Amino acid sequence: MITDVLIIGGGGAAARAAIECGQKNVVIASKGLFGKSGCTVMAEGGYNAVLNEKDSFEKHYSDTMKGGGYINDKKLVDVLVKNAPNEFKNLEKFGCIFDRSESAEFAQRPFGGQSFNRTCYSGDRTGHEMIAGLMEYLNKFERIKILEDTMAIKLIVDEVEENGKKLKKCFGAVFLDLLNGDIYPVYAKSTILATGGAGQIYPITSNPKQKVGDGFAIAYREGVELVDMEMVQFHPTGMLGTGILVTEAVRGEGGILYNKNKERFMKNYDSKRMELSTRDVVAKAIYNEIQEGRGIDGGVYLDVTHLEPEVIKEKLETMFSQFKLVGVDIRKEPMKVAPTAHHFMGGIKINEDCETNISGLFACGEVAGGLHGANRLGGNALAETQVFGSIAGRNALNYAEEKIDISKVYDSVEKYIEKLKNTFKGSNSGNNVYSLIDELKNTMWDFVSISRDENGLKTALEKINEIAGKKVLINGVVDFSKKLELENMVLVSKIVINSALLRKESRGAHFRNDYPKTNEECTGNFVAVDGKINFVKIE
Incomplete structure (x- = not known):
């Protein structure tokens, strides 16, 4: 299969990129169902945009940099804050409906770490509304082909010479059909990675099952730079024991956190912002309350019973329904919550044009790093999908206009596929791949989650190296795909651990007990590439 633009991903960033380059032949390859398997459809809280004359780009920029521990890529932050308003208005053109005030202005709620109420929303199902509008608008484009249940397993990258210089160039990707086991290439003039994060390397996560870090892994293997990979955000409030997200909108609407002693403990951690402190601060506070014995059943209480019942049903409809299913009426009793693995601030290093260090390869959405620094503000991720999705799509479209000879990589790709098919034939002995994945997840949770130290990180590295060395039993396409996922999870986990070992300080989501x-002196970024991790200081 040959196309002008290949988009790998199934969420809001992929959809927005597709709209931008829909006049060309476009193939969207989604590991699950397009629009239903990414994180966007699950996002509840909102979209940050400067829409009020009392707000400003400078305030949004400052809040984002401060929240990110000042290691954010300043150029990316500038692009986000200045383009978020227009992209939000584009969403309305695509058919999305957002809440408005009585004066017909866009409604905006307070979110953690922000100096102004700039989070636009559609109840507590903002992401769902966005993806519905994006998918509906995509129906206008006849030249977009969507492949579902399709896992990207290798980027097609080759070295070429241009203007007397050698450089790496991307020509598409190789895929595994998760239903029938077919392995095949999609050749493209330009490729966009919008594969999301890797929350599934942890056992308790808000992420869907597809988010194991495939995009990070297949990019890194071809020499793509990854930045800030030690920075993993744990959302403070997941539904206890499930990882199902309890949106920050609950706290934005006035939800209160307290421990088993009925103490509103956030006064001890951020007396000014309280529950609306940044996610890293709130997550660490909850973790600390639990560790010191003031938790309840391994969590804490989040209470909205003081709010009017109509407000809860109208503005927190999803939360009301979600807890009702487990027998909890949040109008009358508190929720039990605990931190859950949620978002990767780190990812593929991009510039403000969404270009990577490989020609013809672009990245956007959560798979791209640098924007959020050490901690992401709630509401910035949905804005990121649209701002950088549109930029990636536009630049991939322009790149596809160039004359590109794809035929030079045909032979090497066919050889790779034949070799891979031989490993697919199966193995009659080895370890159960699901057990190995569970072992990896538990290792990451025990040693590389909210609180870290050198001994724990080194222990995790040893355990994951042991997992990597074990043979896997393969019996059919499911086992084979899980083996590939495990290899990606191992690679991503090792990069996270090694980056965390090098960052000998606490900053944002990265908390070291021993530092x-x-x-x-650590105000900078750790960049992983070609088996090395380099520190780039920010002056």
């Missing part, structure tokens, strides 16, 4: 303070 509890922020070190100004």
